[in-house]
Amino acid sequence: MQMIAIQTEAVFQALADKTRLRIIRLMVVTGDESCLCELVDSLLEPSYKLSRHLKILRQAGLLSSQKEGRWVYHRLLMKPAYLESLYATVQALPDSKEIYSADLKRFRERLCLREGGRCQIGIQSEAFKSEAG
Amino acid sequence: MQMIAIQTEAVFQALADKTRLRIIRLMVVTGDESCLCELVDSLLEPSYKLSRHLKILRQAGLLSSQKEGRWVYHRLLMKPAYLESLYATVQALPDSKEIYSADLKRFRERLCLREGGRCQIGIQSEAFKSEAG
């Protein structure tokens, strides 16, 4: 409910980054929500990086984030109305390097690991696990 | 016809600037083409600044520019298809500070100075005229 004045160009600024566009494209195509570790396993980027980009997307008014236990679920906001138009544009973009489709494939596989519709595990990709393991 | 590989995030990067968004919004709303001096008189920004932003928009594939004598006319490109969706988003953005509507008002007035549908004069705004006058 942070309806603070958002500069209009901030909407595009939010998507003017490769990683952030991958996040939004993934969520637009799937319509699903996602926690951070699922995104790490889907985009194969470190959690601190995605966490920061998620914050930027939230501040730009594209995402809402909700804590559930140790997990934080992120989902697309649909209001104000121009966001739906924005997502249509994101979905219409070409995927010539097939980065988005690769993200999507990993995300769908990762969803299979949910139990009761919720993520119950942490990062699975060896390269991005916290060193404590 | 520069169908070179444009990074998808470059599309949003192009609109992630206040001045460039004002240019595109103006052209989306009017559907008209415009030369540089008309844009200077509409946005009240120096010509070198707008010229550079126009170049960025051209390189991002949003504009085509055509020289006519001493004037260069800029118009929106409509292909690839995602651009139409992008422009719909631009048009759907709020104008809470009424910057876009002020630009539009000045642009419409400036259009009245065309003769034969073409701009025949230079910058009218005193503050942005070249010092030679």
Place this chain on the structure above:
DNA sequence: CCAATACTTGCATTATGGTGCAAGTATGCA
């Protein structure tokens, strides 16, 4: 052919933004 003019651009400066490391917070389980 010269001068006015519509527009562009090299350069230096400043501002903004992305990244990685390492340390931090918060939650839940044993």
Place this chain on the structure above:
DNA sequence: TGCATACTTGCACCATAATGCAAGTATTGG
């Protein structure tokens, strides 16, 4: 209560991008 873990963030560093000045190019009218 202590530890593992899901996520966040302060800091330093580097890359990118916006700006203004001044000099440049290209076109045209006298």
